Amino acid sequence: MAIRRGRGVAAINYPTGMNLGGDPTQALVHSTPTGNFMVTLSSVDLGQGMKQIMAQICAETIGVPTDRVVVDTADTDTGPHCMGTFASRGTHRAGNAVIQAAREARQVMLEVAAEELEVNASDLETDGQGNILVKGAPQKSISIFDVALSAHFKRGRSISGRGMFLIPRSYPEKETGAMKPSTCYAHACTVAEVEVDDETGEVTVLTVKNVFEIGRALNPKMVEQQLVGGSWMGISHALYETTEPYYPNRDHGGTDFNQYLMPGPGDLAETEIIVLERPSADGPYGAKGPGEMCANPQIPAVANAVFDAIGVRIDTLPITPERILRALKAQAAN
Amino acid sequence: MQLRKSYFADVRKDDLHEIGQPRPRSDSPGHVTGKTAFFADRNFPGMLHLKMVRSPHHHARIRSIDTSEAEKHPGVVKILTAKDVPHNVYTILILIQIGPEDETVLADGKVRWKGEAVVAVLAETERAAQEAAAKVKVDYEVLPAVFDMEEALKPGAPLVNEYHGQNYYLYDSGECRKVRFGDVEAGFAGADHVLEQSYQSSPIEHAPTETTGCVVAPEGNDRFTCYTNTQAMFFTLDNTSIILQMPGSKLHFVGGTVGGGFGGKVDVIVEPIAILGAKLTGRPVCFIYSREEEMQISSPRAAEKVVIKDGVMSDGRIVARKVTGYTDAGAYSRHSPYGAQKGAGHYPGPYTIPNVWIDTYCVYTNRTPSSAMRGFGVTIGDFALEVQMDKLARLIGMDPLEFRFINAYRDGDMKAHRQPTEGAALIECMQEASRAANWPVAEKFMAMSSYVKGA
Numbered sequence: 001m002a003i004r005r006g007r008g009v010a011a012i013n014y015p016t017g018m019n020l021g022g023d024p025t026q027a028l029v030h031s032t033p034t035g036n037f038m039v040t041l042s043s044v045d046l047g048q049g050m051k052q053i054m055a056q057i058c059a060e061t062i063g064v065p066t067d068r069v070v071v072d073t074a075d076t077d078t079g080p081h082c083m084g085t086f087a088s089r090g091t092h093r094a095g096n097a098v099i100q101a102a103r104e105a106r107q108v109m110l111e112v113a114a115e116e117l118e119v120n121a122s123d124l125e126t127d128g129q130g131n132i133l134v135k136g137a138p139q140k141s142i143s144i145f146d147v148a149l150s151a152h153f154k155r156g157r158s159i160s161g162r163g164m165f166l167i168p169r170s171y172p173e174k175e176t177g178a179m180k181p182s183t184c185y186a187h188a189c190t191v192a193e194v195e196v197d198d199e200t201g202e203v204t205v206l207t208v209k210n211v212f213e214i215g216r217a218l219n220p221k222m223v224e225q226q227l228v229g230g231s232w233m234g235i236s237h238a239l240y241e242t243t244e245p246y247y248p249n250r251d252h253g254g255t256d257f258n259q260y261l262m263p264g265p266g267d268l269a270e271t272e273i274i275v276l277e278r279p280s281a282d283g284p285y286g287a288k289g290p291g292e293m294c295a296n297p298q299i300p301a302v303a304n305a306v307f308d309a310i311g312v313r314i315d316t317l318p319i320t321p322e323r324i325l326r327a328l329k330a331q332a333a334n
Numbered sequence: 335m336q337l338r339k340s341y342f343a344d345v346r347k348d349d350l351h352e353i354g355q356p357r358p359r360s361d362s363p364g365h366v367t368g369k370t371a372f373f374a375d376r377n378f379p380g381m382l383h384l385k386m387v388r389s390p391h392h393h394a395r396i397r398s399i400d401t402s403e404a405e406k407h408p409g410v411v412k413i414l415t416a417k418d419v420p421h422n423v424y425t426i427l428i429l430i431q432i433g434p435e436d437e438t439v440l441a442d443g444k445v446r447w448k449g450e451a452v453v454a455v456l457a458e459t460e461r462a463a464q465e466a467a468a469k470v471k472v473d474y475e476v477l478p479a480v481f482d483m484e485e486a487l488k489p490g491a492p493l494v495n496e497y498h499g500q501n502y503y504l505y506d507s508g509e510c511r512k513v514r515f516g517d518v519e520a521g522f523a524g525a526d527h528v529l530e531q532s533y534q535s536s537p538i539e540h541a542p543t544e545t546t547g548c549v550v551a552p553e554g555n556d557r558f559t560c561y562t563n564t565q566a567m568f569f570t571l572d573n574t575s576i577i578l579q580m581p582g583s584k585l586h587f588v589g590g591t592v593g594g595g596f597g598g599k600v601d602v603i604v605e606p607i608a609i610l611g612a613k614l615t616g617r618p619v620c621f622i623y624s625r626e627e628e629m630q631i632s633s634p635r636a637a638e639k640v641v642i643k644d645g646v647m648s649d650g651r652i653v654a655r656k657v658t659g660y661t662d663a664g665a666y667s668r669h670s671p672y673g674a675q676k677g678a679g680h681y682p683g684p685y686t687i688p689n690v691w692i693d694t695y696c697v698y699t700n701r702t703p704s705s706a707m708r709g710f711g712v713t714i715g716d717f718a719l720e721v722q723m724d725k726l727a728r729l730i731g732m733d734p735l736e737f738r739f740i741n742a743y744r745d746g747d748m749k750a751h752r753q754p755t756e757g758a759a760l761i762e763c764m765q766e767a768s769r770a771a772n773w774p775v776a777e778k779f780m781a782m783s784s785y786v787k788g789a
Contacts, residue, residue, distance in 0.1 A: 009738075009771075011684065011720070011723075011760055012716045013684035013743075015679070019672065019675065042567045044564065044567060045361070045591050047592060047594055051361060056353060057352075060351060060353045063351075074567055074590055075588050076568060076585070076587040079567070082567065083568075083569065084600060086566065086706060128352070172675070172678070174506055174508075174512070176512075177507075177511065177514060177678060179679060179751050179752075179753075184756075185684075185758075187758075188763055189764045191771035191773060209771045211764075211766040212763070216354070217337060219354075219355065219356060219357055220354065220356045222359060224335035228335075233708070237713070241538040241539065241541075242537060243536070243538060247534075247637050248483075248637070254539075254629055255625070255629050255630060256625050273335040274770055275335060275336070275337050275338065277339070277342060278342040278757060279347075291708070292713075293709070295709060296709050296716045300719070300724070301720070303720075307724065313721070313725070315534065316535070316536075317534070317535040317536060318538075
């Protein structure tokens with residue numbers, strides 16, 4: 001009887017957005033009289049920080065600091081249609097809609113500024129700090145605050161825009177399955193190290209090294225939270241969780257967090273996150289959807305590490321001490 | 335977190351102001367100081383509490399329902415049964431033309447899983463609703479149930495859901511979604527080794543901090559405002575409109591920050607019946623799942639069975655892959671036909687294989703309906719695929735990471751579902767993993783690229 005150590009690897013990809021497309025999201029953007037910007041959506045923030053990301057995307061596109069953008073979302077009386085927050089689609093679909101709406105609003109903003117400065121709109125640029133400058137002559141400028149006031153009270157212009165993003169739905173060909181499931185894919189490779197106690201069947205995940213390719217980390221701190229949380233969820237899925245421990249038997253299902261097992265803080269591995277960026281052709285600033293993908297590779301990586309440690313395969317999830325001990329017993333019997 | 339900018343340096347730009355910046359989340363201060371409002375923070379004078387009477391049986395005919403004792407219970411205001419629901423048989427994906435309607439809001443004549451909603455009790459307090467629910471008498475005739483997918487697919491198995499007529503979802507392609515690419519049998523015949531293995535998972539729970547629920551308030555203008563933690567506002571509104579046969583203009587859905595979704599809040603379950611209760615009583619109604627309901631009543635991730643048969647050459651090339659996937663939908667479709675089909679588009683994984691055969695089945699059994707969850711249609715498939723990859727590598731005596739490099743997809747490679755690969759980055763992820771985990775591979779693999787050579 002011993003503590004045995006093993007290492008496993010897994011590599012995966014994951015589609016962004018609803019399978020086969022056909023999942024629209026719209027956005028509206030408008031300025032307030034003093035040059036703040038409202039993004040109106042009906043997308044739902046699940047705690048992953050969608051509102052913050054939409055604010056940054058709008059700010060980048062219009063050319064203002066993020067703290068001048070407010071996101072109003074998840075109200076069906078005000079927000080235009082969004083299919084929903086699922087399928088790793090929030091940032092990709094809503095982000096593209098926000099970019100389109102913000103571009104239209106930006107164009108009006110530049111036209112009003114051009115009238116004020118008596119130049120062509122195409123000769124103007126934003127400095128990202130709240131000002132509009134003449135290209136090559138930055139001393140000639142106007143603040144977005146003043147442009148918005150002018151648009152509202154003097155020139156009667158609405159600095160606003162409409163955005164819509166839709167990947168046309170693909171219908172699988174019946175016999176061959178020819179289809180277009182997605183337009184872009186995130187990628188990952190995970191290496192997990194485990195220790196397995198071959199007397200108790202207990203698995204300790206020592207380290208998880210995750211490499212994720214996510215198109216573009218729009219907000220590195222926030223995507224880090226999502227990737228770390230996903231990595232933990234993957235370990236939990238591999239070793240702990242089930243509502244039906246003896247599936248397909250329906251008995252013994254957990255009904256609370258005492259009975260339904262998940263790892264506690266002390267059970268979590270040393271977790272490393274490395275991000276690569278290959279911007280996607282149709283992603284907002286190149287972003288792909290990493291939200292679901294990041295919880296997947298740990299499961300097979302841990303399973304392969306368990307085999308590497310003890311030489312038996314557990315091909316049924318979750319990989320519980322009971323399953324490990326039964327497999328070791330069966331191996332010894334052979 | 336470390337950002338490795340050396341990969342794809344030719345296409346990634348660093349010329350942005352707001353994107354790529356680690357700006358603090360604007361809603362974090364509200365979360366950590368308890369100021370963020372969640373749907374359950376809404377409280378209205380006269381608000382009623384809704385509790386469900388649920389089936390104790392996996393499969394049974396309902397002979398009769400007697401609510402007379404429950405109606406007399408102090409505090410009870412209204413009791414709802416199937417006949418009160420205007421369009422009681424529904425399915426949520428009907429909005430994107432994926433039918434048939436196969437699920438009842440409140441059971442009508444039959445229950446098909448243990449925990450199915452049968453009678454809704456609305457009372458002044460949560461306790462009164464709970465106590466009255468216990469007094470509802472339902473006379474059941476227990477029927478044979480089927481829990482195992484293989485058993486369910488056998489001739490003569492108990493029929494789970496009459497709206498389907500058989501224990502699997504009927505796609506336009508037949509009993510499963512199919513992908514056919516190359517000649518998989520010829521591939522096996524020419525392979526140095528053939529390995530067929532079977533993988534299985536159990537259902538798991540999304541386990542959000544905040545359980546599923548909503549609070550509904552009738553407004554003075556004949557509209558209903560529904561405060562909800564759904565993941566999809568209009569999807570839920572539009573389905574509610576169908577179920578209640580009520581114009582969508584009468585409905586106002588307000589969401590906000592949700593305490594964890596993970597796919598568990600895309601089924602349309604609590605809102606229609608709560609709004610119906612508010613309509614019939616004229617009072618605000620809250621319907622919030624207990625933790626037990628969240629664990630055993632709300633949809634879990636489906637259990638799946640995945641059978642993979644591979645033909646591999648001694649030099650490491652996979653020449654044929656056949657995948658048969660089974661998704662245990664439980665008693666009703668919800669999002670499962672979509673998830674099973676998503677698997678067909680995902681296999682054979684991020685590898686270029688010349689001969690591929692894929693069948694994915696959505697199977698009905700007498701258990702809690704499963705539905706969407708983080709990694710829907712893919713997570714269990716990836717577990718199966720990547721354990722299979724490990725087994726294949728060991729079978730031919732090759733390093734598991736090097737084996738993956740040999741088969742990794744690259745730009746331009748044709749996928750089994752006949753889309754050329756674009757934007758691949760699997761090779762670079764594996765190269766970086768090799769470095770980060772000190773898992774050396776041959777130099778030729780470190781020199782590979784996802785880009786098309788010469789492009």
